[in-house]
Amino acid sequence: MKYRSKPIVALSLAAALAWTAPAVVLPHHASAAAPVTAAAINSVLSPQAQEYGAYLQEKYGVAVGDSWTRGQFAEALNAIVTDKAIELDGSASEPLRAIEAVSLALQAADLGELAYTYPASKAKSALAWVKLGWTSEQYASDQAKILAAAVSTGLLVSSYYPEIRNDEIASPSLAAVLLGKVLEAKGLYKRYLGYTTDADILVKLGDAYRTSDIIQAPDLREVVDQALKQDLVTGYNLKDSRYDANFLDSLSVVYGHSDFKHALQLVGLLRSEKIQAKVQFEPKTSAFIYLKEWGEPGESDLYEVVQIENGNYIEYAKEYDLAFEFDSEYDKDRFDRIILSYAKKDEDNEPGLIYGSWWQPLYYSLTELDNYKEISNNKISAGHYYAQSFSLKEQSAPVTEGFKKIDPSADIVNYDFWVDGPFYNYLQGESK
Known part of the structure; x- marks a missing residue:
């Protein structure tokens, strides 16, 4: 992750x-x-x-x-x-x-x-x-x-x-x-590639992924990179609002990952579970500190690095969010159970999971759901780009204050939302 x-x-x-x-x-x-x-x-x-x-x-x-x-x-x-x-x-x-x-x-x-x-x-x-x-x-x-x-x-x-x-x-x-x-x-309605049940949805997802790049947004990155250097946050995501799905909050979930093969299998998994949902691919760049003791980081089409003053690096990795709008609240609720059964690791080399499953998968809802936990998003916008860093609710105010000290003119928004249980545990310091 x-x-x-x-x-x-x-x-x-x-x-x-x-x-x-x-x-x-x-x-x-x-x-x-x-x-x-x-x-x-x-x-x-x-x-x-x-x-x-x-x-x-x-x-x-x-x-x-x-x-x-x-x-x-x-x-x-x-x-x-x-x-x-x-x-x-x-x-x-x-x-x-x-x-x-x-x-x-x-x-x-x-x-x-x-x-x-x-x-x-x-x-x-x-x-x-x-x-x-x-x-x-x-x-x-x-x-x-x-x-x-x-x-x-x-x-x-x-x-x-x-x-x-x-x-x-x-x-x-x-x-x-x-x-x-x-x-x-006017471009103000829902944006999506198609439905999980479309015959060509995997082709469209592949095209969307291959044509996405690491997001630059240098002015915005300068602010949040300073937050990384000051240990104000341990990571952040960069996104482009022009790709936002604009789905109904009451019916949608956003799921994040780094490996595209996982995305293909996730959509296939939902199809196998008779889930029909609209799908939008939202390009995302994830930034975090790469420690110098980890060795030479290298670069590829999937990530780039910039060395900082203390010898460590900031790594910018090409990732994505998949936004799903389900046909019903029942299907939205089922999504959590499906992920926990088939896309969440509980042991090394665990069989019966889709490729690239994480110990702590990341998916969230803007409306309350059973078994989800409430956390905060600390979001800075600059034009159509935005950076966001998720935190426990009690940590949100210090993060916001730190952002304001770095750039008093920054457009900062905080709001609470609901995240899956394993990722909530991750924010609390648990490794699995």
Whole structure:
């Protein structure tokens, strides 16, 4: 184991369609009074909408209820898209119509200009399966261009074509899916290579590992390297937030290791245990002190070293985290039992374990789980890079104070989370 310790943007699309509504408070959809049409989906969301809805609720505090007003939808967009503000005119309490929802979402997803590249013939072709029954003049309209762009880019899912065709009030499922699609277009949604059950998941993992490198981030490393030299921490990890999975905390676990062969076998192990989970590969560099009495450290594609003033070295090792989002809390809970049975050493040369199993495997959850122990993360960020050092809770304050002395301007965040029992024992000084 290597680890040691809103400018304002005019809503041109909506204006072109003469739609209006004002900005209002964040939505509380249970109290909305929008009428429900025969074809609109009731309060039971589609599976896709349910997944987006759970993400919107956990990450942004946006609740998906049984109906939407125009103002509520605009405010939900503003809650998730912070680089622009959707400004509306008119009554906030009017029901949100499906076509208007598509237009607002297209603008928020930075796809607005694309719409105006569609001539009437191209718009008609793109909208063929929507079966609008429009005249040729209607297909030359701005409304047609907006809908065509939404269809072509996948923003508008085919199951919601009837709501567009019949000019209906937006169903809660359509509203949730559009918000989810905006998140995806903006790079704000979950990031993952695939599922444990995908036929090509091992290929994708291999490609991700081979194209990852030791993270440099020299300015950030300078700060945490000083912490290493001062024995403030015994190790730290460097990561890049652009690879963060953004999974739901309630359903996810992050698992760290250094040997890629172990990763392949771990995914195979989960498949054999009938675990379907989303998988994201998060490159990681682990740094720790390499003592001079251990001999010449050498270098390779997997690690590099820098000698420090006392003759010791800081070693930077190429490692990784695998983030898993499980289909259920039950499967998340099962993960611990699977690892302890098949990926945790209890004796030398122990049979029946996957390759490279550690005495003290490292995996953690941001929500509480049985048999996990609460510890602290001491995290420093610089741009999209961050360094983190895990510690016992009572050691977190001194670590933070030490970081601040090294760099008073450092962006430091501390939070508690839950780690597997063996790694907790490691932090307490146990070797096995």
